[in-house]
Amino acid sequence: MKxxxxxAAILLTVATLAARAADPRTNSWFTANSSQYARxxxxxxxxxxxxxxxxxxRNTTTQSLPAYCGVQHVYSSxxxxxxxxxxxxxxxxxxxxxxxxxxxxxxxxPTNQHVTVRIPRTxxxxxxxxKNGGGPIGIFVDGxxxxxxxxxxxxxGSTEIMAPMGNYYWNRDAYVNEGVTFxxxxxxxxxxxxxxxxxxxxxxxxxGDHVDFDPVSKAxxxxxxxxxxxxxxxxxxxxxxxxxxxxxxxxxxxxxSGVRRMISGYxxxxxxxxxxxxxxxxxxTIPAWAARLFxxxxxxxxxxxxxxxxxxxxxxEDNDYxxxxxxxxxxxxxxxxxNGRYCxxxxxxxxxxxxxxxxxxNGIPVFPYNIGRGYYGNPTGGRVTSIGESVVTHFSGNTNxxxxxxxxxxxxxxxxxxxxxxxxxxxxxQSSTDLSTWTTNSTTVTAxxxxxxxxxxxxxxxxxYRVARTALAPFDP
Numbered sequence: 001m002k003x004x005x006x007x008a009a010i011l012l013t014v015a016t017l018a019a020r021a022a023d024p025r026t027n028s029w030f031t032a033n034s035s036q037y038a039r040x041x042x043x044x045x046x047x048x049x050x051x052x053x054x055x056x057x058r059n060t061t062t063q064s065l066p067a068y069c070g071v072q073h074v075y076s077s078x079x080x081x082x083x084x085x086x087x088x089x090x091x092x093x094x095x096x097x098x099x100x101x102x103x104x105x106x107x108x109x110p111t112n113q114h115v116t117v118r119i120p121r122t123x124x125x126x127x128x129x130x131k132n133g134g135g136p137i138g139i140f141v142d143g144x145x146x147x148x149x150x151x152x153x154x155x156x157g158s159t160e161i162m163a164p165m166g167n168y169y170w171n172r173d174a175y176v177n178e179g180v181t182f183x184x185x186x187x188x189x190x191x192x193x194x195x196x197x198x199x200x201x202x203x204x205x206x207x208g209d210h211v212d213f214d215p216v217s218k219a220x221x222x223x224x225x226x227x228x229x230x231x232x233x234x235x236x237x238x239x240x241x242x243x244x245x246x247x248x249x250x251x252x253x254x255x256x257s258g259v260r261r262m263i264s265g266y267x268x269x270x271x272x273x274x275x276x277x278x279x280x281x282x283x284x285t286i287p288a289w290a291a292r293l294f295x296x297x298x299x300x301x302x303x304x305x306x307x308x309x310x311x312x313x314x315x316x317e318d319n320d321y322x323x324x325x326x327x328x329x330x331x332x333x334x335x336x337x338x339n340g341r342y343c344x345x346x347x348x349x350x351x352x353x354x355x356x357x358x359x360x361x362n363g364i365p366v367f368p369y370n371i372g373r374g375y376y377g378n379p380t381g382g383r384v385t386s387i388g389e390s391v392v393t394h395f396s397g398n399t400n401x402x403x404x405x406x407x408x409x410x411x412x413x414x415x416x417x418x419x420x421x422x423x424x425x426x427x428x429x430q431s432s433t434d435l436s437t438w439t440t441n442s443t444t445v446t447a448x449x450x451x452x453x454x455x456x457x458x459x460x461x462x463x464x465y466r467v468a469r470t471a472l473a474p475f476d477p
Contacts (some may be wrong), residue, residue: 024347029340033090037066040094058109061192067112067476070143085143091174111192123240129374134164140235170303198365209245220365238289239377243355252343253268262334264358274325288324338376368429421447424473
């Protein structure tokens with residue numbers, strides 16, 4: 001009986017591990033650049049010249065040692081996925097400016113956040129929705145934190161104030177008001193916390209999601225070709241549901257229906273589509289989606305008049321949801337008031353609720369950008385200071401990464417060796433003709449980004465090579 005019991009236990013463990021391995025929450029993370037240093041451009045000139053740095057300082061934010069990009073560890077338990085990240089993107093970040101003329105530098109640079117975020121593996125959907133506030137609401141697959149559409153400034157009835165936890169009815173749109181401070185990947189930082197409020201084209205380019213990159217201007221643009229594949233998962237929201245890029249299946253329940261850009265359910269309140277014309281009528285009412293989420297029906301504080309200095313679109317509540325004006329999701333638009341829909345996806349062929357990034361046809365972010373002001377699911381995930389349960393390890397970066405040699409190539413007497421390397425590492429190369437006696441060819445080969453290479457000149461008809469890391473420069477762990 002003991003033999004049968006232990007056999008069953010082993011089979012159960014194997015099945016459980018296999019299920020975890022197949023979970024997109026554990027295997028969708030972008031780790032290709034996790035073994036190279038995070039980098040920034042500190043000015044437009046440096047960006048044009050391709051001159052980046054791995055250490056930096058700006059006002060109160062200092063990165064005195066190099067830090068590795070993004071996701072460094074992924075763990076899971078039965079109920080949670082834990083992601084440890086530096087919070088620094090795998091693309092070259094920056095530069096950041098305070099004004100459109102790029103004459104005034106932004107207030108801060110990004111720093112290693114040493115952040116652990118957990119995501120629920122089994123999302124739940126409450127009847128009463130929770131509004132998201134200032135700060136992180138999820139994490140992107142490159143380890144950069146996700147912020148919502150709000151810049152934490154509000155209109156209090158007489159002026160705009162900072163209110164990250166306040167309950168106000170006119171909340172400033174981050175992309176509209178802060179977009180001037182974003183880098184080419186639509187990112188900036190609060191203090192040192194690097195984050196995306198809207199469509200991250202640099203990440204999408206790394207994931208092959210219909211974005212082009214100009215190596216001269218260092219600019220990302222939406223591809224003009226017809227999209228041919230469903231967008232990948234870009235991130236995970238604190239409620240456990242995925243955030244996809246902008247392209248989904250035309251029919252939400254049919255993976256063979258073709259692919260097209262998902263259309264937001266929101267429009268500006270300019271009198272079209274049955275909305276109030278705020279320019280004419282003033283900001284005297286908030287839209288129905290906000291009234292539901294804020295749980296208010298009266299005593300609304302009026303917003304400031306629309307003007308040349310207070311343009312329409314300045315506040316999130318300047319947008320209305322078409323579903324409240326007789327238009328139908330799935331017919332007139334694709335995404336609900338939380339900026340998602342229930343659908344099949346490549347990772348969820350049986351269906352899931354999923355958020356989608358909202359962009360216009362030319363790639364410009366449109367409201368509500370990543371997700372709406374409310375969570376569709378129960379936002380039980382978020383930042384944690386420690387992991388207090390047994391977990392399975394799915395990925396471990398930096399010093400835990402194995403050195404893996406690629407197949408050698410030989411041209412004449414030159415044998416070219418390449419291998420996966422850790423930036424900052426020094427490597428020893430040895431060769432042998434019989435796997436018994438080894439000759440040290442070099443002990444000082446340094447990595448270029450996350451690749452090591454060495455060329456050996458030999459006249460031997462056959463040979464064997466091995467590589468080992470012998471040193472590693474100091475880094476921000």
